[in-house]
Amino acid sequence: MNVNTSSQLIYAGPDEEFYWVKNDQPVEEGVAVGCEIEREEALFETHCIDLVLFEDIYHEFKEEIF
Numbered sequence: 001m002n003v004n005t006s007s008q009l010i011y012a013g014p015d016e017e018f019y020w021v022k023n024d025q026p027v028e029e030g031v032a033v034g035c036e037i038e039r040e041e042a043l044f045e046t047h048c049i050d051l052v053l054f055e056d057i058y059h060e061f062k063e064e065i066f
Contacts, residue, residue, distance in 0.1 A: 007037045010051060021056050033057045 009032045012018045016026040018033045027033055034053035041048065053059060 002019050008035050010034050017061055018053075018057055018059055021058055029056060033059075 006020065012027040012029050012031050012033050014029050018027040020027060034051055034057065037046050037050045037052060039044070039050065051057070
């Protein structure tokens with residue numbers, strides 16, 4: 001059984017990693033991109049945090065990180 005323990009909105013930061021599906025443009029800093037859901041799975045006694053993006057936003061690293 002999964003139990004949601006908390007959730008909060010997540011916002012785009014200064015790095016371009018969230019994009020609009022409709023035009024592939026980066027989401028501006030400070031715009032909400034999704035919801036972080038913290039949950040506990042009782043069966044395995046694990047703690048997870050899931051990031052669920054809004055349907056019109058996707059995540060991608062378009063620049064090399066290293």
